Amino acid sequence: MSSKIVTIERHIFEKQKRFPQATGELTALLYDLALAGKMIAAETRRAGLNSSIQGAAGTTNIYGEDQQKLDVYADSMIFKLNDHTNRLCAMASEEHEDILQIPAHYGKGNYVLLFDPLDGSSNIDVNVSVGTIFAIHRKITKGETGTLADVLQPGKRLVAAGYMIYGSSTMMIYTTGDGVHGFTLDPSVGEFLLSHDDIRIPEPPKFYSCNQGYEKQWTYGVRRYTKWLQGIDGEGHAPYSARYIGSMIADFHRNLLQGGVYYYPHEMSKPQGKIRLLMEAQALAFIAQNAGGYGSDGIGNILDVQPHKLHQRTPLFIGNRSLVERAEHFIRQHDQAWVDEYRAYREQAAVEA
Numbered sequence: 001m002s003s004k005i006v007t008i009e010r011h012i013f014e015k016q017k018r019f020p021q022a023t024g025e026l027t028a029l030l031y032d033l034a035l036a037g038k039m040i041a042a043e044t045r046r047a048g049l050n051s052s053i054q055g056a057a058g059t060t061n062i063y064g065e066d067q068q069k070l071d072v073y074a075d076s077m078i079f080k081l082n083d084h085t086n087r088l089c090a091m092a093s094e095e096h097e098d099i100l101q102i103p104a105h106y107g108k109g110n111y112v113l114l115f116d117p118l119d120g121s122s123n124i125d126v127n128v129s130v131g132t133i134f135a136i137h138r139k140i141t142k143g144e145t146g147t148l149a150d151v152l153q154p155g156k157r158l159v160a161a162g163y164m165i166y167g168s169s170t171m172m173i174y175t176t177g178d179g180v181h182g183f184t185l186d187p188s189v190g191e192f193l194l195s196h197d198d199i200r201i202p203e204p205p206k207f208y209s210c211n212q213g214y215e216k217q218w219t220y221g222v223r224r225y226t227k228w229l230q231g232i233d234g235e236g237h238a239p240y241s242a243r244y245i246g247s248m249i250a251d252f253h254r255n256l257l258q259g260g261v262y263y264y265p266h267e268m269s270k271p272q273g274k275i276r277l278l279m280e281a282q283a284l285a286f287i288a289q290n291a292g293g294y295g296s297d298g299i300g301n302i303l304d305v306q307p308h309k310l311h312q313r314t315p316l317f318i319g320n321r322s323l324v325e326r327a328e329h330f331i332r333q334h335d336q337a338w339v340d341e342y343r344a345y346r347e348q349a350a351v352e353a
Ligand code: AHG
Pocket: 065, 094, 116, 118, 119, 120, 121, 122, 211, 246, 247, 248, 249, 274
């Protein structure tokens, strides 16, 4: 670890200096997100003590999932910190059916912000790590304000992505395509300080993370892949250890730092899986790729997928490249019917987009 103390603000600023044409808009946007992270972390920490922030909100989101009070708080905090900065032309949140328009006089910025305000929110009341996921695209349409077309871009065009994790400590991880960098919040001074510079997902990997309780719903290829991870099928390597928290951000974070694969696969009754392409999968796949790993939908690179709707779901296999490619291999071998069906859906969707 370096002896220099580097705040997140300084780090983002130093990175920006490498691009003489940069206006500072993206830098400021990342810094606003760090502030949102601090505010959500503060509220998360008090959740057990404060009934106005603990428990279900009594509402459901557009997926029919119960919203927690902290989901609603985190969602509004991110919106409120970013709707008047002149940096964005639109936002999209997991908690809202449509894109979030920015008031016209503030909505002429060059960027689009997509976010999952609180990932793993069913774990809040049992004191398990949760997180916030964000992704930033450049505006591509010509009009004055942002439209759905600015939001529906493939992940390979992301200009930045990251997450905050509210765990035993609060961290913010971000990439602008130039390495993945991790900062830990020093609560005594309220600053994110560089603690994990240039993260590379380590080899050999250690873990596999999935909800094996749903194996009954899986296709044969995914079951065989899991047997391979356990060292039962195939070459008989030593088994990988199973770890599944049920907060994707916590599972992803552990595997990013220690090596492993997280997967939430397609299921017989849910051929498109559960994870949200735009608010969850794209950001994490972009981070994984910039740390030397890989994110796939079971067929190919998630970052190549042209989204066709805001709340599109995707199967997700993410982590060490070697483990993710092995999943693709088993799926290609055993799940041909699903591959054909899903590919047709994806390609059809791309034409419509
Ligand atoms: P969210 O809390 O944003 O709705 O996301 C929950 C996701 C993900 O974090 C997690 O890995 C997965 O759903 C857990 O789902 P299961 O309970 O079906 O395993």
